[in-house]
Amino acid sequence: MFKNIISKISVGGYVLLGGALLSLVSMIIAVISCSPAGFAIVQLPFIILFSIAATLLLIGAVVLSALKGEGILPTLMIVGAIVLLTFTLFNMIDGKQDVLGTVMFSDLEKGHAPTEFACYVGFTSMIFYIITIVITAVGSFLLAAKKTEVAK
């Protein structure tokens, strides 16, 4: 079954799976950025939830495409994943705006290691989310499963 699915996944499918993987990586970086005492953000549960959901949606979209062929459901799943990833990115920006301001746009917290950590790691996570969204968007232009295989 697993081999069968793998054999049917196209380049587009792998791009989407890459997006799914990156979504998890971005989430892990986001969680790490909130690890210093006092730098947790209220949005973190949503970030985790949305990231995992986006990952599942992307994996689901690829698997579904491989098993049943391209259709409305995989498409909705991919678009849904992009919406969730976008919300996650906004949540990260919301949650990190103060540390971004005090480290990157002023000198208030420069040199204060925990704040700089929370800021720069958080910023890295945002960059990863952006890359994830771009990759997913690129993947959405491609077929997730090989056409010939699906036809068979």
Next chain:
Amino acid sequence: MFKKTSIFRGVAAVGVFALATSIYASNLLETNKIMVDQTLGTKSSIIVTDEDDDSLFKTFVPDKDLLDENGKLDPVKWDKAHKDAAVKLQEEGTVLLKNDKALPINKAAKVSMFGTRSAGLVNAFKDCGFDVNPALSEAYGSKATTTAPGYANNKMPYKLFDQKEVSKADLLQKNPDLESTFANYHDAAIVVLGRQNAEGADYKKGADAVDPSQEARNSLASTKNEREIVDWATANFDKVIVLVETVSQMELGYLKDNNKVQAILYVGLPDNYGSSAKGIYNILTGAVNPSGGLYDIYASHSESSPAMVNMGLYEFSNKDDVKLVQDKNLFGRGAQLSTEAVKALIALRDEQGTGRIDTSSIGTGGTDFGFYNYLIESEGIYVGYRYYETRYEDCVLNQGNANSTKGVFDSTANWKYTEEVDYGFGFGLSYTQFEFSLGDVTFQENGKHEIIAKFDVTVKNTGNVAGKTPIQIYSQSPYTTYDIENGVEKSAIQLVTFEKSGLINPGESKTYPVTVDLQDVASYDANNKKTYIMEESDDYYFAVGNGAHDALNNVLAHKGKKVADGMDYDGNAAAAKKWGYHFGNIEDGIDAYTFGYSKTGVKIENQLGKVTWNDFEKGKIKELTRHDWTGTWPVEQKDLKAPDEMLKLLRGEYFDVKTKANRDVTDEELAKMFGQKSDLKFADMKLAEFDDYRWDEVVSSMTLEEAIDYALQSGRGFADVETIGFPTGSYAENGAGISWLDPNSEEKQAPWKVAKPEERYPGSTIGYFNTYAIWASSFNREVMNEIGRLMGNDSIVGDKPIVWLPGANTHRTPYGGRASQYFCEDPVLTGICTMEVAYSALQKGGIITAKHFAFNDQEGGRSGISPFMTEQRAREIELRAFQIPVEMHKYDTPEKDYAMLGLMTSFSKIGAVECTASYGLMTNILRKEWGYNGYVVSDLKDDLDIMPQTLLAGSTGYDWRTYDVDIAPYKDAENFKYDKAVLEAIKDACKRKLWVFAHTPLVNSVNRSSHTVWNMTSWRAAYITGISVSSVVLTAGVVLYTVALIVNRRKEN
């Protein structure tokens, strides 16, 4: 076309992403529109006048010297005026500390510049005429070349508190032939050394704070690399000049005592555009004779003052009892102030029933967090020079156990002034010499509560070149048995006023009349009379001198003391005058009447409540007294346990604010207080007096919600009030001077507005003027007036009626991180500088807003720290610096009572009570004693959790500078509308702010038909376009995808 459905899916995916992003951006921009406007120079709402009349843009107009022949702002003239003032400031404020015939030097001298900080001066010096060694400057690296069109980076070019110099080895590694270049640039070596400052963190005490490899005994002592660079310069150059760039008092002994360092100049922290460098150049080359006096005392050991004993972070041992409502997952350091967090914390507080929510340390961590911190300022009035000079006199007079080893840092045996102090307060050399003498003192009594001393000061230039000098007037009051018995402390010398001489030619004498308000001589007796007192005595002195120490030596000379008595040099008795006090209502030798009432006629009494630790725990802390230096020398107070009574205050239990359950105002009464019908508009109140009866009507016509919004919102703009046609008021905040202020307003065009601001120095937000320490060192009121004039004009052309500057706190120790935002250690010098700037700006409607009222004595724990001090210290040192500009008594006329109209509170408490919520401070002292009618804004996000209490105390607004929606839980009308006193306080706050704005250039653009309307800005256009385009893309993607799917299905079927 429809074969590849995935392409349309991709289009839809991109569309949905773009649409979500655009909607998010629109929400972000709209909720922060005031901040966005400030940053981008846009106007999201504009004032529209439906009916034109000829009253617009007539009330405040820019000075003609800034306009072109058509009446429009001339950017070149504007720029030049600011730079000229900045050059003048530097020329007047630079302090020559040492000159062993090294200065002046040739105007086209070939010089080698050492020190990383030389980078900010090299380009400007070259433009001025010096031929600067390029190889050496290059070796210092990018710092020397990455300069803006000005001469230094706009941001602080050096890592915060990094005292490391680039080492000689590093320089030679970059260019091994560096030494061979010295021969061609050999006229002088100019070494630039310094320290940096910034808010939010202090220097740490001790050697531990310094990289061990630098072999420095503390952060302000010389480092190995600095000594190495100086030694390298002295080994290769006959003439070595050191420029000291700092506000924190560095230890300069190794330069002072080094015979090969021929000259030292204190130059402050130079500006961004080369004006400071030009001023320094003019002094180095002798085009201008230096005339500055040092703003702070420079001790030999930077930790040697008694205030340093209790400087740092001290936590209550029972800090958990403070019951600060905290949840680090919601509201920790660096976390944001979100609606959810605020609501959760309010719920948590309600659950606990008491406690505070720390709002000010959000997002500004570092050492800000201070609710658990206290500071024991048991040094009393003996801060800065007041300590060193008083102890010196007591050594000379052999009294008060001054001559001991207690408090010794650099003295070889017992405490010795010359071994403990490098350069005294007010000290400064010139290329010439001056001799001072004082005329007879006469007194003028103005009513019952004001006595003005008048005398002449004659200044003679005894040198060979023309020059100017500060005329620093000091006083000494007798230290009596009454003082000892009642804990009244007297500094041996204190600055009471100053002037600056004009240019005096060699051999010429000039006489300057001086007036001293004896209010500044009186002492605050917090323990017995509980007011200001003068003692009947013939042992008062006025003295003039080259700084506080020289003035004290002149007093001691008048007393007949000489070097043989322990003085470091013989003073000049002619420069001191003895006088007697026999005025007022003297009872038992004490006059507690004359200065026991303020200029407003209000009786002055203790107002700060329990302000020393001993007020809570009798006898716990020994306050330093000059009666016994050895026995009362401060002891470091660690882990103090807050008594129960103090805990109540720390929890913010100041006022009992009525709630729905125990309301004292009915709905009917509430309806009468707000939303009343009125034809009056803000425009009708242009320049109206404070006691104009119409203000009540104007304020009563505002709705409750409008009034709450207007009373509270004071940061990142002021709320607009539709009912009365009040437009959004904005402000500018800068460390030292306003830069270009968006003259490209989209409002109805003012006659002087230019079409588009010149792209001058992008990204620059500060920087026309050197730091405040140089302002203070100038001892020049005219310079302050000129800067104030320019700021007032900036307010007009930049649509910024409010200017949040300068800092009027005094330096408590050399280790305060925010020293560069404050003038100096002396309250009179600080107060007069602030007053002169504020007065001149006021003439153009610019509202100077001095900060931070009050007691910001260190940055460590600043957010909520509890400083404990005597009321004498509070009033004579910390508050006097604000009192002088608030009273602005010098400028009062029978027709007009001038005053600075803006204040920003500090994060700090006074004792255990927040300054913002101290009724004694905010109402009894500020409003009643000093007669203040202006507005008071809190510092960033401070004390949001006790809004009703701060309003009751006399605060009039918050700088919350964050999402409006996040403030919603705090400013909910439910928090205010059941308490009549709070509602009255809201109305009072509205009146004060409206009154202030009615005297600013804001009134230029409003008339009765004015109202604020939504305005299309570039960022609005961007997000609207984004939403529109992405909606089209999304729709197209979805439609085409669906069509493609249907077409393909049909084909398959």
